[in-house]
Amino acid sequence: MSSPKIEEYNAPAAGWGALKNVAVHLLKERIPGKGARTLLAQNQPDGFDCPGCAWPDREHTSTFEFCENGVKAVAAETTAKRVTPEFFARHTVAELLQQSDYELEGHGRLTHPMAYDAATDTYQPIAWDDAFALIARHLHALDDPNRAAFYTSGRASNEAAFLYQLFVRRFGTNNFPDCSNMCHEPTSVGLPETVGVGKGTVTLEDFDQADTLILFGQNPATNHPRMLGELRAAAKRGATIVSVNPLRERGLERFASPQHMLDMLSPKGVTISSVFIRPTLGGDLALLKGVAKRVLELDDEAVAAGGARVLDVDFIAEHTAHFDAFAADLRRESWDELVTDSGVSRDDIEQLTQIYVRGKAVIATWGMGLTQHKHAVATVQMLTNLMLMRCNIGRPGAGLCPVRGHSNVQGDRTVGIDEKPTPEFLDRLGQVFGFEPPRHHGYDVVATIQAMLDGKVKVFVGLGGNFVMAAPDTPRVFDAMRACNLTVHIATKLNRSHLVHGRDALILPTLGRTEVHGTAAGPQGVTVEDSMSMVHLSYGINKPASPECRSEIEIVAGMAHAALPDCGIRWLWYAEDYARIRDAIAQVYDAFHDFNARVAKPGGFHLGVASRERIWLTASGKAEFKVHGLPKDTAIHRARAKYGDRMLTLMTTRSHDQYNTTVYGLDDRYRGVFGQRRILFISAVDLQRLGFKPDEFVDLTSLWDDGIERRAEGFRLVEYDIPPGCIGGYYPETNPLVPLDSYADKARTPTSKSIPVLLERSRVAA
Numbered sequence: 001m002s003s004p005k006i007e008e009y010n011a012p013a014a015g016w017g018a019l020k021n022v023a024v025h026l027l028k029e030r031i032p033g034k035g036a037r038t039l040l041a042q043n044q045p046d047g048f049d050c051p052g053c054a055w056p057d058r059e060h061t062s063t064f065e066f067c068e069n070g071v072k073a074v075a076a077e078t079t080a081k082r083v084t085p086e087f088f089a090r091h092t093v094a095e096l097l098q099q100s101d102y103e104l105e106g107h108g109r110l111t112h113p114m115a116y117d118a119a120t121d122t123y124q125p126i127a128w129d130d131a132f133a134l135i136a137r138h139l140h141a142l143d144d145p146n147r148a149a150f151y152t153s154g155r156a157s158n159e160a161a162f163l164y165q166l167f168v169r170r171f172g173t174n175n176f177p178d179c180s181n182m183c184h185e186p187t188s189v190g191l192p193e194t195v196g197v198g199k200g201t202v203t204l205e206d207f208d209q210a211d212t213l214i215l216f217g218q219n220p221a222t223n224h225p226r227m228l229g230e231l232r233a234a235a236k237r238g239a240t241i242v243s244v245n246p247l248r249e250r251g252l253e254r255f256a257s258p259q260h261m262l263d264m265l266s267p268k269g270v271t272i273s274s275v276f277i278r279p280t281l282g283g284d285l286a287l288l289k290g291v292a293k294r295v296l297e298l299d300d301e302a303v304a305a306g307g308a309r310v311l312d313v314d315f316i317a318e319h320t321a322h323f324d325a326f327a328a329d330l331r332r333e334s335w336d337e338l339v340t341d342s343g344v345s346r347d348d349i350e351q352l353t354q355i356y357v358r359g360k361a362v363i364a365t366w367g368m369g370l371t372q373h374k375h376a377v378a379t380v381q382m383l384t385n386l387m388l389m390r391c392n393i394g395r396p397g398a399g400l401c402p403v404r405g406h407s408n409v410q411g412d413r414t415v416g417i418d419e420k421p422t423p424e425f426l427d428r429l430g431q432v433f434g435f436e437p438p439r440h441h442g443y444d445v446v447a448t449i450q451a452m453l454d455g456k457v458k459v460f461v462g463l464g465g466n467f468v469m470a471a472p473d474t475p476r477v478f479d480a481m482r483a484c485n486l487t488v489h490i491a492t493k494l495n496r497s498h499l500v501h502g503r504d505a506l507i508l509p510t511l512g513r514t515e516v517h518g519t520a521a522g523p524q525g526v527t528v529e530d531s532m533s534m535v536h537l538s539y540g541i542n543k544p545a546s547p548e549c550r551s552e553i554e555i556v557a558g559m560a561h562a563a564l565p566d567c568g569i570r571w572l573w574y575a576e577d578y579a580r581i582r583d584a585i586a587q588v589y590d591a592f593h594d595f596n597a598r599v600a601k602p603g604g605f606h607l608g609v610a611s612r613e614r615i616w617l618t619a620s621g622k623a624e625f626k627v628h629g630l631p632k633d634t635a636i637h638r639a640r641a642k643y644g645d646r647m648l649t650l651m652t653t654r655s656h657d658q659y660n661t662t663v664y665g666l667d668d669r670y671r672g673v674f675g676q677r678r679i680l681f682i683s684a685v686d687l688q689r690l691g692f693k694p695d696e697f698v699d700l701t702s703l704w705d706d707g708i709e710r711r712a713e714g715f716r717l718v719e720y721d722i723p724p725g726c727i728g729g730y731y732p733e734t735n736p737l738v739p740l741d742s743y744a745d746k747a748r749t750p751t752s753k754s755i756p757v758l759l760e761r762s763r764v765a766a
């Protein structure tokens with residue numbers, strides 16, 4: 001492990017640094033020997049889908065798609081370390097709570113089902129059937145099925161997720177808090193209103209044809225490293241790549257591909273992004289609106305000069321609705337406000353506009369930098385507006401590309417993990433399985449936490465994930481969990497959610513995606529859907545971490561069988577052969593017709609996205625332009641009115657050495673941070689203005705007017721190239737600062753990238 005230091009990173013992204021880091025992680029997990037075999041099977045037609053990110057794979061291309069962070073995800077799962085009943089006997093829960101998330105993760109794979117014993121404050125082994133019976137007892141004791149909530153993290157396979165939602169709906173509730181509530185929900189809410197489908201419209205083939213790629217609020221070198229391969233190819237082809245990000249993310253400057261020896265030997269690597277546009281936090285809505293306004297002005301000028309139109313007027317006329325209202329609003333908008341609110345100069349807006357209008361095939365990608373704000377839905381829709389102006393949707397080489405997080409987060413939603421299911425889906429589910437599904441909408445993440453705090457939800461079941469650390473407002477989530485009668489976690493590794501538990505609590509150890517899922521019917525594959533709607537099979541190749549581990553499907557079936565043995569659904573029969581679940585999925589969703597046959601093909605199949613085909617499943621049957629004013633009364637505005645420029649806006653992001661709440665290591669190599677995580681990036685201007693020095697420690701208080709004090713203490717200031725007024729820290733350390741009620745309009749995604757805070761000299765650390 002590195003000693004704490006800050007040191008500028010000058011090498012290209014990936015490259016030798018990545019290779020070295022791979023070796024370090026394989027060693028740390030004590031898996032040097034078999035590591036290579038596992039890695040070779042990763043993201044290959046006959047191997048397993050990488051449990052890391054949701055970026056798609058090329059079919060049959062390179063021998064293996066190398067990715068440092070994919071290796072870390074695989075190494076974390078295939079670790080030789082184990083958390084056994086003896087381990088739990090040695091440590092009380094109170095003791096384990098003192099350990100850091102990094103230490104908890106480091107103990108290794110869970111091996112046995114464990115139940116909490118209050119008398120000893122330890123987890124004790126429990127037989128699987130007894131665990132299922134305990135769950136059934138608690139569920140039956142509820143006077144209303146809506147007093148239970150069923151969380152999903154996006155690693156669950158389609159089969160596991162489908163069976164889970166069937167169990168939960170058959171039990172009687174739509175309470176499906178989901179990691180996507182904290183992630184791409186604004187995309188899933190925003191796009192259906194504009195283009196009819198809440199998914200991206202591009203495939204990897206479009207990446208081959210695009211001449212312009214604009215990346216909004218995304219850090220691919222860390223979070224989707226395989227995307228860099230596509231960007232490298234595009235850059236080499238001469239495509240223009242722009243990064244819109246308050247930070248000049250290092251991994252987007254230069255990239256050395258471990259598959260291309262020449263890159264590795266050149267000290268510079270391949271230049272990826274040549275243009276960096278740097279809005280203030282949350283400034284993208286104003287920026288996009290500014291670019292759209294400029295496109296309209298350029299079109300006016302072209303019309304006046306009798307030149308070629310800048311707008312695609314034929315497309316707009318034939319395929320879209322409400323353009324006039326949109327254009328009228330753009331004409332009214334003041335340039336001063338667009339510049340102030342975006343934090344981007346007129347010159348930079350002009351530059352981005354010129355790049356956009358010169359592009360003949362433009363792809364816009366986006367990540368958490370757009371979605372974790374109050375006005376995230378409006379921002380996603382403004383991006384869609386801009387793309388529609390020049391017909392950059394539903395055309396080869398062009399389109400919308402939300403870059404999803406978890407490897408199957410998109411698939412989980414597709415197969416029914418949805419707290420707001422459509423009536424059509426419920427009708428179909430009810431017909432196929434012979435029951436009347438609950439119709440009322442259920443709780444999302446924020447609503448679940450509130451309901452637990454209000455005593456309305458008493459049973460929490462988590463299919464993967466680390467709810468208490470991923471969610472906002474950490475201390476309140478702790479209170480919420482501890483108020484439950486039962487908390488259940490289906491997990492591969494120990495995490496804090498297991499230690500902040502209800503009166504009764506279970507940890508149920510599950511197989512990871514890298515492991516063989518064997519049943520009486522033989523080895524089973526599971527399916528996942530990537531960020532570009534490709535569905536494919538994944539087969540584990542490693543021996544299970546422990547003979548006691550069960551697959552997620554077997555665990556869901558076990559719970560369902562115990563709770564609803566006589567409901568007419570043969571839960572255990574489904575778990576014997578996962579192809580039966582795929583047949584059931586095909587019965588419920590037309591898009592999955594002939595599922596088993598189609599997915600047997602190497603590389604799988606594309607699910608079909610209507611907007612990609614210019615079929616607009618919106619209210620008007622057309623792609624819709626949406627008018628959005630600039631936000632004027634957010635928590636940031638209110639805090640600024642009260643505290644002036646003492647107030648700073650905090651974003652919470654991932655370091656290079658973490659997977660969400662799982663901390664693999666303490667370095668953030670490309671940003672030059674080593675051996676530590678409690679740091680805050682701050683501009684030289686703000687340091688000076690506020691009278692702080694680099695390396696000084698500060699405490700943060702968030703500014704939210706509900707009378708609750710939210711603090712996070714002991715962060716080292718790191719002088720960084722970040723726009724003045726903005727600061728950045730890592731998640732989950734900063735989650736105590738995110739108020740539960742501070743979320744995106746309509747989508748209710750916590751505003752993890754725009755939290756108004758004050759800094760003060762630290763009381764705790766020095």
Ligand SMILES: Nc1nc2c(c(=O)[nH]1)N[C@H]1C(S)=C(S)[C@@H](COP(=O)(O)OP(=O)(O)OC[C@H]3O[C@@H](n4cnc5c(=O)[nH]c(N)nc54)[C@H](O)[C@@H]3O)O[C@H]1N2
Nearest residue numbers: 069217218219223281282367368369405406654658659660
């Ligand atoms: N190795 C690894 N891979 C992962 C994950 C991981 O933790 N580790 N997590 C997975 C998951 S679940 C997800 S959702 C994705 C997340 O992947 P990303 O979407 O890349 O998520 P973040 O690291 O949170 O930050 C995104 C970027 O947004 C920028 N940003 C912040 N605020 C703004 C803003 O207001 N405007 C703009 N334009 N930019 C902004 C930040 O500077 C940062 O570069 O990655 C997935 N893949």
Ligand SMILES: Nc1nc2c(c(=O)[nH]1)N[C@H]1C(S)=C(S)[C@@H](COP(=O)(O)OP(=O)(O)OC[C@H]3O[C@@H](n4cnc5c(=O)[nH]c(N)nc54)[C@H](O)[C@@H]3O)O[C@H]1N2
Nearest residue numbers: 153182183464465466470490491493495652660661731752
């Ligand atoms: N402040 C702030 N908060 C955020 C974010 C942010 O940017 N800032 N990002 C948000 C986003 S985008 C997301 S997606 C959420 C993530 O929220 P979650 O999905 O809940 O969190 P993870 O850290 O991905 O979950 C890690 C745990 O999953 C379990 N696990 C790993 N693999 C498997 C498996 O194959 N099966 C099962 N059953 N369990 C497994 C392990 O026990 C591990 O400890 O966090 C959100 N929270």
Ligand SMILES: [Mo]
Nearest residue numbers: 183184405406
């Ligand atoms: Mo995510």
